Amino acid sequence: MIDTQDSQTVIRRLAIVGSGLAGLTAARKLAAAGVDVTLFEKGRGPGGRMASKRLSKPADSSADIGAQYFTIRNPAFRQFLTDHAGTGCWGTWGGRFRYQGADNGWQSMRPAERYVGIPRMSAITRSLSSGLAVRAGVRIASLDRDGDDLWRLTDTEGRVYEGFDTVLLTPPPAQTIDLLKDSGLSMLANDFNLQISRMQACWTVMAYFPEGAGADFEALMPNSPLLNWAANNSSKPGRQDEGEWWVLHGDPDWSDANTEAAPDQVADQLLKEFHQYGDITAAPGTVNVHRWLYARPKARTGPGHLWFQGERIAIAGDWLDGGRVEGAFNSADGLVSRLASLGLVQGL
Ligand SMILES: Cc1cc2nc3c(=O)[nH]c(=O)nc-3n(C[C@H](O)[C@H](O)[C@H](O)COP(=O)(O)OP(=O)(O)OC[C@H]3O[C@@H](n4cnc5c(N)ncnc54)[C@H](O)[C@@H]3O)c2cc1C
Incomplete structure (x- = not known):
């Protein structure tokens, strides 16, 4: 990993590409520490793979089409959800959960607290995004430096968003690698391309x-x-x-x-x-x-997050921390702690 120590300037203005759980976790934590955060999301709203699809029949229905439920092993994840999403939009889902064993016999799944969004999975990310600057329907195509050496993002419509001292990328790996390559940052993409799992x-x-x-x-x-x-x-x-x-x-x-x-x-x-x-x-x-x-992700291992200090580009997402909803939180949470330990974020 490239990790040069040539810039210790505190992060003031951050662009986050992607408003799934990883992007929203970083956004809420860094905004609370005084960072001016803007999220760019190609979808119609926040949530990413914690997605629920609205369905026309019967009226006012929806179904969770991505993450089905999540577990909470890290107490910091529970605390984060309680502090930032409130308690009304998530809860446990119980029932008869079965799997077929090696002998093809049916067995009950291990007892566990399985959490879901209420009344739909996307209620959690909807709640987490409240009060944040989310530019939905904006697909970022590339990054480059402006005259002041700050990051400038260009979307697929040619619109430009400028003045960011730091950028956090949270799309899945293939999309993150494409974004880096299309930004003339192939060396960063090559640096982690081989270490990470395919989706x-x-x-x-x-x-x-x-x-x-x-x-x-x-x-x-x-x-x-x-x-x-x-x-x-x-x-x-x-x-x-x-x-x-x-x-x-x-x-x-x-x-x-x-x-x-x-x-x-x-x-x-x-x-x-x-x-x-x-x-x-x-x-x-x-x-x-x-x-x-x-x-x-096919494999469930990863470095947690990536921080390219020379470029002031961070990368986070479930695929860097074992997959799953809790992995997305852990990845972003670990990144924020790293940035704080480097003195790049104050007030946490
Ligand atoms: C079918 C399915 C089943 C799953 N089941 C479970 C489960 O049961 N339990 C569990 O814990 N996990 C499950 N997961 C995984 C879980 O959904 C993810 O681990 C988690 O939601 C990932 O969050 P993230 O923020 O890392 O990434 P994402 O949610 O993918 O967020 C990335 C965001 O970046 C946006 N984006 C991408 N490119 C651009 C761009 N160029 N410009 C702007 N925005 C961009 C995307 O639209 C997306 O919103 C499942 C996932 C799927 C798809």
């Missing part, structure tokens, strides 16, 4: 069962080569659906091998697996499909 795709199907699916479980992880996960989204706290919305996730290797498949065909295949492994006979009504090209 795998995930086909996601949302299926509505007006009379319920008739399942005797809330979530299932079968030994299917196609279907990795099936969950009754309507069984999560705060959802008030008539009938049931189920979310099916494709197996990562199968999703990777079929990224260009037709969505209708994907839906048929995953629903067939759901019916077979879940012993379901009910037919779904409305079916929606979403393709994640970058869902989760």
Whole structure:
């Protein structure tokens, strides 16, 4: 890692690319320490992979299409959520969670506190983004230095955002590497390109069962080569659906091998697996499909975060800290502590 010590100036104006949990964690902590923070988000709103999709039938429904639930092992994560998201928008999800063991017999998943957003996963990131400057619908295409040696960001529409002394990148690795390369910063991309894990795709199907699916479980992880996960989204706290919305996730290797498949065909295949492994006979009504090209890292190891002091560029995200929602928090939290220990942030 490049880690030169040539600049010890306190961070005053920070641009964060990406407003998933990693970007929002860093933003809230650094804004509280007096840093002027702007987040740039290519999506319509904050949240990233803690995403919920609004659904038209039945009216006012939604389903969590990315992270299904998260665990909290780090007490600092719990404290952060309590302090910054409040207590009303997240809580535990209980139920019958099953997986198929090596002998194909069904077993109960290990008891654990599984947390979800209420009334949808994205409620957490929505709450965390409150009061922050989030420029949604802005896809950053490149960075360069202006005449004062400050960072200038240009989006895909050619709009320019200037005057940042430091930049934090939080997109998944392929997108971060592209951004660095398109900014003439290939040496930074090359520095960590080989150390990090690739992200795998995930086909996601949302299926509505007006009379319920008739399942005797809330979530299932079968030994299917196609279907990795099936969950009754309507069984999560705060959802008030008539009938049931189920979310099916494709197996990562199968999703990777079929990224260009037709969505209708994907839906048929995953629903067939759901019916077979879940012993379901009910037919779904409305079916929606979403393709994640970058869902989760293949390996669960990483350096935590990256800080290129000479360039004043930081990189954080779940993929640098074991994947998962808590990994995204840990990555950004570790970065903020590092910046504070270097004297670049005061007032924490
Ligand atoms: C299908 C699926 C299932 C999952 N299941 C679980 C689970 O059950 N439990 C769990 O703990 N985790 C799960 N995860 C992982 C979890 O969602 C992630 O670990 C976490 O949300 C990552 O947060 P992040 O901030 O690191 O990245 P992200 O949430 O990906 O945030 C990065 C943000 O950067 C934005 N962006 C990218 N490029 C640009 C650009 N050029 N300009 C502007 N913005 C840009 C993106 O739109 C995105 O909002 C799942 C993920 C998926 C996709």
